[in-house]
Amino acid sequence: MRPVLIALVFSCALSAQSLQRAQALWNAHDYEGANTELMALIAAHPENAEYHFQRGKLFEERFDAEFAAKLYQEALEINPKHAGAMLGMARIAAENFDPKAKEFAKQAADADPKLYEAHELLARIALEDDNHKTANEEADAALAISANAVQAIAIKASLDLLSDKESPWVAKLGSNGKGYETIAYFFVINRRYEDGIAYYRKAIAATPDLWSAHSQLGINLMRLAREGEARQELELAFNNHYRDKPTVNTLTLMDSYNRFKTFETPTTAIKLNKKEADVLYPYFQTELDKIIATYNKKYETKLTVPVQIEVYPDHEDFAVRTMGMPGLGALGVTFNNIIAMDSPSGRAPGSFHWASTLWHEMSHVYVLTLTNDRVPRWFTEGLAVHEETAINADWGDRMIPDVLAAIRDKKLLPVAEIDRGFIHPAFPAQVIVSYYEAGKMCDYISQRWGEKKLLDMVHAFAKNVPTVDVIRQQLGIEPEAFDKDFLAVIDKETASTVKGFKDWTEGIRAINQFMKDGKFDEAIAKGRAIEGLYPDYVENGSVYDFVAEACLKKNDKPCAIEELGRYSKIGGRDPETMKKYAKLLEEAGKPKEAAAALERLNYIYPLDAELHHSLGGLLLQTGDAAGAVREYQALVDMHPIDAADSHYNLARAFKATGQKDKAREEAVLALEAAPNFKPAQKLLLEVSGDGEK
């Protein structure tokens, strides 16, 4: 027994030394060395949960959350009560706004009643949900265990500061930068970027080597387009081994800015990728000017600083702008007066309505300005969604099956809790469902209390009044009663679709089979019978698609036109389908209607040479020469294969507007590409005076 005991003691002492060595290497930024030590410890003691846990912590700190979670899981398999590993799992889930975080943190607190960090994390999750009561309680629970629990103190301070109150808790943070960093984080996720930046600066002042704060300061400065200082902070973090994805990707994105071109007016700045800038700019500028004119009137205010729009053709670049932010839109994001959004080229044609997104984001700019960033997420998102369809009924998102399922399963949240749906979704589609619900709530308020009431609510939120009180004060109704009335309206609106959804899906299958069997009359009849059950469904394989195709198979063009007209009116966006519709209208001798159908596509996918060619022709034919100039100019800017033809058409359009000099220039450009292009020769002679002899 004695030699065995000596060997065991010796082994334990060696292991402790190795763990210390790993920790020393880790502190010295030799992460590979630390990992090697920990791996050796695990190899020697595979059943020691602590070593798996420590390695998990190393990987978590080095930004590999996925692998860290695996190592924590290994620790928990060995010791299911390992509170540290549970807390690690909770932290990782919380980083992703995963609702499981709460569960893990509670398990960790139960496993180790002294683990105040678990209560700090629960407080953080609650405050992310805007649940001040629980956040306060959990912070108190942490402080009861450790009076110096920095994160709990920071949560208490954040609770006060977010409510615009002086906080005695701030002073208690002393020189602990991590605490100020947490306050900054809460300002940022509440869209109060300037306040967030101020607190990141405090964090750095207190703890100069807090590189995570340097990184976040850089990212938030960059969000507000203060690129010089942003780069300095990000590079400082990067050069000091803080290389998480947001830091690295933001630096990479900033490096790519030389590929962008900025167009400025006194009130706007539009930043576009050079490869598509010339084509997109006229459309974006026209729409932006229209939005500003409309919102200045509607929101009864004028923006005091220019609004900046950044348009990213690579969705990954856009995604960098939203990293680490909960519940933000996948297509656009607003940081005070800065909007970052996908370019139409960043998405598959037909899947993205850029103009609708721009109206949405611009609504945020006005609402954030009017409320000094004090507005709950549900309201600013709801109002932005409301604006999309207010400007044009066929804009905005259609009701997707996930929303229908949420309505059917009674998963819509009460107004007092709807923010939770944006931050910590309890089911995969809850963020989308919450956008829908918030939008519908604003529609409902507008319908019942008038559009002006929405602006009154904006002003009420500006005073930092909670949602429930705004509902009471502005709508004169209890939040519960609001929910009841609102849900009754939604149920009524969607009843036939919810009830008929099964029949609709079965009907689609039947139509599909009819089409395969060549039974086009039956397909049309079935399509027309089920179309009304779910009119919002305009994606691939919609009833409209099938019926129009069946009509065309029968060579019944009026039937196809009628069907595609319905598709267009309800918000169908597939460019090929819309082009087909326009062609049929043109063939039917309806060039104005054909042009209108194609005009819709300019708001969806304007990077389409065929679209501009066809639309230019139709506009010229129907006497809209200025519109034709716009379309043919877009075509020229796309550098199509047939350069001669595009310049020639632009020359024709200029001639029609009476701009002979420009017509002549374009005719010359057409002939430079193809000197024997006879129509262009004729036009050149005409605009040079020869043809008018």
Next chain:
Amino acid sequence: MGCRLKRFALLAGLINVLIAAGTPAFASTYFLTVAGLGGEPDYEQRFTMLATDVDKILKSGGQTDRVVDTLKGADATKAKMEASLNRIAGQAKPADAFVLLMIGHGTFDGTEYKFNLPGPDISGTELAALLNRIPAGRQLVVDMTSASGGAAAVLKKENRTVITATKSGMEKNATVFGRYWVEAMRDPAADVDKNDAISALEAFTYAEKKTADFYKEQKRLATEHPQLDDQQRASAFPFLKTGAAAATVTDPAKRALISKKDDIENRIDALKYQKSLMAPDEYKKQLTALLLDLARTQEGIDK
């Protein structure tokens, strides 16, 4: 690159004129289109449809200088392809042109390319041997199959332009290049210099751009990168001519004007070469004057 292409095109224009002038009026172009094995109904239908479209385009327009042969479906066997190529080898003259269009699937094992046909496939080496027997002085092979890049080296020959849908034999996915090549044959936009003829370079440029756009719009990684072995030769190959230009050139009453027109065209070409060396305004002034002169001359010819 854009500049280089333009210069190729300009030079090609001159070469084209020379070739046209030196080519006997009775010279013919032999076309053989082969739609290979689809392997599944969807591809079978697609390949057959493309070959049918090509056949229809080539046989339309009343062109008498084309000899068109198309193999598709069950007829597209190795034996029939060999027979067609042998027949052309027996009929074509050095003054003639020959075009082979291959639609379908191809494979490459690291050494040998094979064009998939019902029954035995035909290898790149076998195909090259058959093509080498054809005396036509100008040849164009457009291999639109997957892995077609694997055939480029073996098919290469001094008087032959080789176009492949893929850059190597390792790009093995089904291609879309063929669809756009056929579209180029139909779309007047492919004739970028508006000379009533689509050159092999024009058709290639059209199909290559459309192929790239296809992958870009679909947000898919491009699995084919079309290749052309000689741009200059391709630009001088009038792959698909229309009749209008020829009718004008043969009108003796307008000889003086035609001669003047040729002179102006040459001066325009020469001016374009000088563009990068000239002040923009001066270039524009001179170009406009020449183009006006050309337009007036053309007007006189057309009267």
